[in-house]
Amino acid sequence: MIELKNIGVQFSGRDILKDVSVMFNAGEIVGLVAPNGTGKSTLMNVIMNYINPISGKVILNDELEYTNKKNEVKMHQLVSMMPDQSDLYNQISGKEHLKIYSSMWNSNPKLIDSTIQELGMESYINKNTGTYSLGMRQRLCFAMQVVSDTQVMLMDEVMNGLDPTHVELISQILVKKKSEGKTVIVASHLLENLEKYADRIFFMKNGELILVNAISPGFEEREITTVRISEMTDSIKGEISKEFPETKVRSLPNGATLLDVRGYDSGELGNIVEFLKENQITEFSFGKVTLNDLYSMYYQEV
The missing domain is CATH 3.30.70 (Alpha-Beta Plaits)
Known part of the structure; x- marks a missing residue:
């Protein structure tokens, strides 16, 4: 469980996040939806402590906060953000990337092979990532976060560059992570896909988070509306x-x-x-x- 309490972020005098207070629960998939430049990535960077807010705090499991370096290390053992494709090293293999992430988070090494198999990466995982296509690189980035096996998982446009088959495959894995008690926060422009698996979906506008169900009461219900x-x-x-x-x-x-x-x-x-x-x-x-x-x-x- 992770809580944002009165988070405020400004760039050049403009409110990017304005007094945002929200709790993300264990065993929940949360969707973040907004046009580019409205604060989705900023919100995730605040959760990771990559951006320091001008006000408010991030609280993990009711006790941990980014109050010192020691706490930051503890929190980053429990919270991870999916790497960007620019973070990949072209000269080493995909499997080496997975080993690095497993080692950094001290996760079960067995997750490496099971994740490779689950994502259908066997045919190329031992090749240098410089030979990978856009979709292969994106699957590797997702696999790196899966093998980190953290309690809270942040993903910004996880489906970018993927074909429909792999969009569905990754969606199924996200649901599996939810069943394991993970807190999964996904920013995505694939709205039809996101609607299928997210438990709660928030829009972002004018620095605020707005629950979709508040905009359209009954949205989460399956009745004719x-x-x-x-x-x-x-x-x-x-x-x-x-x-x-x-x-x-x-x-x-x-x-x-x-x-x-x-x-x-x-x-x-x-x-x-x-x-x-x-x-x-x-x-x-x-x-x-x-x-x-x-x-x-x-x-x-x-």
């Missing part, structure tokens, strides 16, 4: 607002329209369907608001 319409004229939107004044109508930048039907019974839903049919609107579907929808609505003014 939305009618999605591919195309709808402004005049029809106006008619819907008159006919169903309790129904919130939202327009997305991609041209789609969402009707908020959270809590509606079958009769109320049927009335909306009849209205759409009467107005020759046939391309619509029932479901829930997606993370992509919320992102478009929340950041369309950014």
Whole structure:
């Protein structure tokens, strides 16, 4: 468990993080979502103590803080951030990288071979990383963090450069880490993928963390909350607002329209369907608001 308490960070007089207080729990996957330059990486760097906040503190397991070098060493045995591809040494093999990370964190050496096998890296792991493709290098960076086996795992764009097969594979491994009691914090632009496995998802804007479920109550539930319409004229939107004044109508930048039907019974839903049919609107579907929808609505003014 790791807690951020009243964290503030400023660059050039601008608030990057503003009085951020949040707790990330053991056995939880947390997603961080925001446009580039809005503070995701800064937040992770504060957790690692790579950036010193102007206010607030990071607390690990209710007791450890970055108050001195000795505590920092203790915390870095329990908290790790996935390395960047620029951190790789082109002249040594992928397996040597894994051995270095296992040694640095004093983890079980058996994790090296099991991780290689789990990620399907056997065919190239003994080759120098300078010969690796973008996807191979990204898998190696992820494998390095897996073998460190820390309690808290931070990942910034872990899926970068990966094909759909490996995106799914790494997603499954993240869920496995959660089942082992790890705290996994993932910043990602692959929203559809993130929505599948994250327990909580936060947007970042104006230096603040905003829980997605607070923006769209019931987002984490699996009930029908939305009618999605591919195309709808402004005049029809106006008619819907008159006919169903309790129904919130939202327009997305991609041209789609969402009707908020959270809590509606079958009769109320049927009335909306009849209205759409009467107005020759046939391309619509029932479901829930997606993370992509919320992102478009929340950041369309950014």
